Amino acid sequence: MKKFLILIFTVTVGLNLLSYSLLERESGNFIENNDARSSAMGGAAVSGGNRLFDAFINPANLGMMKKGFGYQFSLGVMKNDDNRSLPMYNFFDGYIDDATYASNVNYFSEYSLGIHYKYSFEKFGLSAAAFYRPLVDFNSYYKEEVRNDEGSDYNQYPQIIAQNYIEGDGTINSMGFVSSFNYKDLLSIGFEFSKLDGDTKLSKRVDWSDYAEETVAGDLPDTSVVVKRDFDDFGLKIGGNIKISPRFSLGFSYSPKVEFDVETGGFVNGAKIDTLLYQYIYDENDVVIDSLMYSDYFAQKYGEYKIPSRFRIGFSFQPRNIMRTFFNCDVELVNWSAVNTLFDDEFNYYVGVEHKLSYNLPLRIGFRYNTDYHLIEDSEMVMAEKISMPTFTAGTGFSFLKNFRFDISAEYSHRKYETLDLFMDGFYNYAELWNSITPENRGWENPDEVSESFIKVVSSVSFKW
């Protein structure tokens, strides 16, 4: 009964809260760590991962677990702080700093769960696990105001012209099973097979204010676009672990590229459409007029969505240390070049250490360095944008009720990047709305600078019979 209550409790907690970066609103955020222990160790767990969810990094980790039944549940909460700014210049015409014009703080959440069983016979073991977890997260939220240039005399703010929104929703989830075969605790091989599917919705709209509607003669254009996408495919991952010595083990994992079948549809200004193409609109000089509009509607599938193949190797080292110590280190090569010819293959790095300060009190610290790619459309040119981000991690955990283990981790990262204005200023160019300025679009010669910070807390509860 008590165990049942705890299960209920953890599931209830799990239904809470992860939000992600606006930058990845179309490409999605690849979720790195579902387990709090490996998350606290910088995500390094291709070898030396000893929780069920470490099988997501390397399926062979499952074979290194103890025999019997167990389950794990984890939940992650992400706080995303997004500040968009424009450059300001001093009286010597030199750039000084950036002035933030839109600041958004959002929270998002996600959860994973899985059960596993390991059967041992003589020196061999066979493990199997079933799981559910989010793989790519498309959640995002953005709001900004457009005010006119009346100034702030008489202690009043300038009139609001419009409020702009971007809202992203949905995930690609992975549901499947992992199986592993091991010989003693020396060698293990495993694979993961999963069904990947998800629905996502991305909407972008401009809400004109009453002031704008009343001031401008004639109707202001409707500006609401909703894009829906359905993803469907299968995923595969294989991995291996080998213990070279009681102190040192090696591991690897490989997941091939996934090319999803994508069904698209949506609404443009309220009118339902089956399929659509997302693109910028250009003026006669091939300058982007607006990044908001989705114009050409083709009666065919829109685009494709690919997750690049990943090859990861790593080691785990257990030295003699007055605190029981685990040191994990992974290097992952992501084959971005197979996703798009503009991308280069990139390395991700993961380093983490766990010390047992006392028997039941681990202290974990880690560092992760990831690189992602995005496509940027500018006029008729498409450019590849590479974004690298370091992450600092820490965490701890404790045991309770004999067979339960609670782990918690915090990941912190911060990044800056440049991007085009999300809502181009030329869109609001109605003379009646402005006193002296004539809004124009800003291109890549004067982009926004975005400063983003991420704090992600992952907690997981695991139970071992």
Place this chain on the structure above:
Amino acid sequence: MKKIFFLIFLGVFIGLFAELIDLNKASLDELKKLPITEQQAKDIYDFRYYQQYFTSFYDLRKIPSIDQKTLLKLKPLVMVSHYIEQDKAAQRREQIYYLIERLGSNEGFQEGVSDVWENYLMTPRDINKLTFSEVLNMPNVSPIDAAAILKRQAKGDTIANYRDLRKTPGLSHYGATNLKNYIYYSESEQKSDKLFIDYQLKYNDNVYEEEAEEMYKESMVSAMDGSNSISPRQKNQSFWGYFQMDKYSPAISNKFRIRLGNKWQAGILYNSRKGEPNIFQQNLKNIFSKFLPFSSNDLTDEISIDNKMFAGYHNKNIKVILGNYRATFGEGLVMENTDFYSSRKTGFGFSKRITGIIGDLSRTQEYALRGSAIEWNSPHLNAAFFYSNDKKDAVVFDSNNNGIIDEEDNLFSYITATRRFTDEEIENAEQFFNNYSWTDDTGVSHTNEFAINIAPRSDAFQEEIRGGHLEISPIIGTHFGFTGYEAVYDRYFQVYSPDSLKYLLIRTNDDADKKYKIMDSEIAALYSTKTENYERNYRRVIGFDWRTVLNNTSVQGEYAELSVDGSEFKLGDDPKAMIISAYTQFSDLYLLSLYRDYDLDFDNPYARGFSEHEKFDDTVFDKYAYTLNNPLLADLYINSAQAQAERGVYFETRYRMNRYLTLSRAYLDLWERKADARKSLRFQGEMDFRPIYQLSLRLKYKHQINRYDDDADKGVSKTDETTARIIAYLSNYDKISLEYRYNKVWFPPYPYLSNDAEAHTPDSNENDTIAEGTSLIHGDYINVDYVHNFNKNLKVAGSFIFWDGHGISHWDWEDMEIDFMGEKGMKFWFSIHDRISNNLYLTLKYKIKHYRTKEEEWRAWWNEPSEDVGENYFARVERKEHSIRLQLDWKF
């Protein structure tokens, strides 16, 4: 009954003589034979294998599964033998890990030197066989200490141990303490000549230094326009925007060293500065490609990162190095090749030089020597010869006035760039700026009136250096040395006269005089190989150095000359530099007096002598980067490593009055800057009062006056700084400290800052109306530091600082690096030092820094001033910086 007696006797007999199980040696199977569960036996085995050897039986209680009952049960059955680490290197590392950690964090001019000291720590040398210069090259050892030891050697006396070493007449307590970890006393203690392998990874994403960032962000449009009629509103009008330098890019260095004892050594360093491609992005892909399950499309990318390597052999007398090496002789006036400047580098204490030749795996790039070097070392004769042939970066200008900067043009100066661009990258950027056109508000279009005609170029010229050093030591502690080198170039260095020079450097047609200051005579004094008088392809520098130790005083100095247009063999008719110093040592006191005098035109790029300021300080490269034809020239000052031309006298002392009271390093410097004859004074002193050992109360006072000889001069400025610090030393080497600093700076009047902003608007004809005297500004600084040791393997240090500088800059020693802080702000950092195993060290550091930019830059003087006070300014905007640093050291 007899039978029972016999059984009891047998039991006692067996009990007495049965072999006890040794917890430090027993196998898992043997442990399983004890009356405990299998899991308990495994826990005991794992504790020993993964945590520590047992030092006493009661260590068993550290194992959670062993309770008191089990402990009592095991007591008569087990024993604990004394464990001694068999691996000598591991044993040694365990003894001196804290020193290795300290050396590993050394950066700047000391970073290559630390490798040498670390080698000596691991494989100490026989104190009874070292020469004078070898003893002197140890950290913090003075010439008097070295002479004291050598005198004992000369008497045929053998130093038997540390206690014996302490008894050496004339050897200071401080010298002996510093020496003890680097030496052994008899053959039996000699560490084996085993193979050592060290790997170090440093990852650091610190932002560009403020000066460098401002340089890159300088608008190329306004600089070219020569007027303030347009305001750049586009980032790509600067190098910063053009090269997208705000993209995330860490600096990464990888160092790999291998050595066999102290004899054979080799190493390689790959270093990429911020913004430059790194080895992980390139080389690893090539390695991975062999094992990849898929093909990679960019394996052919070229690497443009710096790499350094060397291989060396060193036996008792001779040292041979191939590859990159450091050469340092005398007081550094002729040759000391490092990219890093250090002010007040006396050569004593913490600013010690290692003289002679050593392999170089430091981040020095521009002044790296690459070739071969050989050094002979004996008690009476030291000789070194070195040869280097390497490409160097330089500032190149359009000397033939054909509108392009190319290989036909002459060189202006060596340059150490904050970020090295390839020639193709920088030429494309220059072309972009040169062809820039814009339309102003009135619809009139403008084009660039001036083209960039002076710019840095990578690997711009070939430098071939031949040099040597000869040193004769007739008696212990006394030597006479000669150093000289000749650098042969494949291009000319040419520097115009001041009148022409200012129009080359400053982008204007008519007001160059306003920005070109008298100080800039220092720039005009740069060395030319092509002048009206001569044309040559070399630079020659020669010098003499000497030292003599008389009782407890050491007198040393160096005289150097750069051959310009004087006679080759006559001294005194060419630009020259001289240092002479005297160092007197008592048991609790030392006194250092130093005099230096460098001619303005003594332009030796390899000179690193004592000075208060680096070359180009206060010149147009420092103060007026925005007026430069090419702002990138500011790097000449930002990364300057040469000493500025100064003449002055410097006194330094430290006096430990008693166990409670110490006058920590105190100094007074009085000097004159050669370029403009400005006279300055700087004093600093610190008293340390330790009423009890655990508590240190420190009071520091600093005072500096520039142009103290002429109060009426506009350039006069005075600084007073008082610092109070309380340090509490807690148990387990934990430490907490609180510091408060108060500054006062009197600076010359700048009426445009305190007058009505309206007077400065471009269309206004009004003048300033408020008269002003010398201004006084105040600054504060509060710092709390804490160090906590969880145990000997895990340490966390952190610091919180708030400062309000107002143009006063503060600096903070942040665990592994120095941070400079201007204006107002706060920062927090913490670092985790983790000794993962005996030979693996991890350091992680995170810093958050918020600060505000220079106050006077914020006046928006083109705005119509409001009637309300304070609205002539933009609100200040804070900068937020986040940085992560990671260092991984693996020593095998």
